[in-house]
Amino acid sequence: MSGSPIAVAVAPNGARLTKADHPGLPITPDDLAVTARACLEAGACMIHLHARDAAGVHSLDPGHGRAVMEAVQTAVGRELVVQVTTEAVGMYQPDAQMGLVRALRPEAASVALRELVPDGAHEREAAGFFQWCRRERIWLQHILYDVADVARMKELVERGVVPEGPSVLYVLGRYTVGQRSTPMDLLPFLMAAPEEWRWMMCAFGAQERDCALTAALLGGHARIGFENNRLAADGTVAASNEAQVRGFVEALAALGRRPAGADELRAMIASK
Numbered sequence: 001m002s003g004s005p006i007a008v009a010v011a012p013n014g015a016r017l018t019k020a021d022h023p024g025l026p027i028t029p030d031d032l033a034v035t036a037r038a039c040l041e042a043g044a045c046m047i048h049l050h051a052r053d054a055a056g057v058h059s060l061d062p063g064h065g066r067a068v069m070e071a072v073q074t075a076v077g078r079e080l081v082v083q084v085t086t087e088a089v090g091m092y093q094p095d096a097q098m099g100l101v102r103a104l105r106p107e108a109a110s111v112a113l114r115e116l117v118p119d120g121a122h123e124r125e126a127a128g129f130f131q132w133c134r135r136e137r138i139w140l141q142h143i144l145y146d147v148a149d150v151a152r153m154k155e156l157v158e159r160g161v162v163p164e165g166p167s168v169l170y171v172l173g174r175y176t177v178g179q180r181s182t183p184m185d186l187l188p189f190l191m192a193a194p195e196e197w198r199w200m201m202c203a204f205g206a207q208e209r210d211c212a213l214t215a216a217l218l219g220g221h222a223r224i225g226f227e228n229n230r231l232a233a234d235g236t237v238a239a240s241n242e243a244q245v246r247g248f249v250e251a252l253a254a255l256g257r258r259p260a261g262a263d264e265l266r267a268m269i270a271s272k
Contacts, residue, residue, distance in 0.1 A: 005260035006252055007221035007268065009046035009200060010039040012241040014227030015058035015089045022230045024240050027052050029071035036072045036080055038242035039225075043249035043259040046081040047072060048110060048223065060092050062103035069106060081262050083108035083141065088115045094122055098129045105136060110169065112143040113153055117161070127161045134163055139269050141167045141200070150192040167269070168197055169223065172211055173204040180205035183214035190218065198268065206231040209248050216257055224248050 012026050012035045019025055026035040036047050049072065051064040059065070065084055072082055084106045086097035094116050101109045117126045133140050142162070144150055156162040170189040173181035181203035193199070202223040203211035208231070212222035225241050232238045233247060249259050260268070 003257050005258050005264050006216045007046065007200065007260045007265045008044045008245060008248060009048055009083070009221070009223040009225075010035075010044040010241055010245055011048040011202065011223050011225035011227035012036075012039070013050050013052075013225075015050050015085070015087050017226065018056065022226055022237070025226055026241070027056055029068045032068055033071040033075035035241055037075045038240070039245050040076050040080050042242040042246040044080065044224075044245050045260050045262045045265045046083055046108070047076075048083045048085060048225070048227070050085050050087070050227070058087070058089050058091065060086065060088075060096050060100045062100055065100055065104050069104060079262055081108050081139075081265055082106060083110055083139075085109070086111050086116065088112070094118070094126070098125075101129075101133065101138065106138060108139040108141065109133070110141045110143055112145075113149055113156075114145065117156065123156070123161050130161070130163055139167065141169050143169045143171060144189070145171045147188050147192040150189060154194065166197060168193070168199050170199060170201040170220075171228075172201055173228075180207060181211055182207055183211050186211060186214055186218070186220075202228045204228050206233060206235045208244070209233045209251055212248055213251055213255065216252060217255070221260075222248065 017025055026032045049068050051059050051068040053059040053064055069082055069084060084104060086100055086109055088097060097116055117123055144153060157164055157166060172185040173179045186201060200221040200223050201215045208229040212224060215222050224244050230238050238244050
């Protein structure tokens with residue numbers, strides 16, 4: 001197959017969803033371990049993890065995060081890059097978000113720019129955290145929701161708050177009823193961002209796969225899964241996270257492209 005491999009991440013549960021949203025939503029550490037193995041076999045090279053407490057509520061408690069991370073690592077070893085979320089969901093402040101990463105020392109973590117650095121008063125602490133993560137070889141993926149986030153990211157990189165060569169995730173759409181992302185939603189990000197940024201995208205609704213394929217053809221990578229979308233490409237309810245990953249990988253193959261393995265993703269990360 002021609003072209004460079006495409007990193008396929010799976011985001012299987014998110015912070016807000018419950019079994020009422022999809023009966024196959026993985027919530028417990030054991031659920032997530034099973035899902036991780038199935039998504040690995042379907043073609044994923046990374047898993048994006050949200051931990052829950054005993055009541056099923058989103059949690060940044062290091063104990064909950066460690067239980068999920070260790071369960072998944074037991075199931076897949078280093079065959080998947082394990083990324084923990086620091087998503088605040090209106091419940092946590094930057095100190096708790098950074099504290100989770102410092103406590104767990106994961107291979108990778110996602111950080112939302114607007115949550116971790118909400119204003120200038122938080123820049124100094126965030127800059128120290130970003131540098132610490134770089135020293136500790138923790139790969140950070142910065143979540144950007146719109147072109148305003150892109151502009152602010154560029155400014156923070158220029159001023160040295162965020163290290164050069166950041167990895168970013170473009171979020172197409174929002175958590176709203178009936179949200180349907182389209183491939184066109186990707187274009188404003190690409191027009192606003194520096195070409196050298198390594199990027200991935202996630203999308204809502206039945207056109208998730210179309211958006212992901214567009215990203216692959218334009219030099220990016222894709223995050224697939226129930227966190228953002230629980231519909232198959234034909235608009236019916238998706239069977240599982242692994243079915244979504246497999247469908248995307250099969251569509252990639254039709255374009256002559258293949259999914260990256262975890263070590264290939266690690267090599268991409270190290271190249272920056």
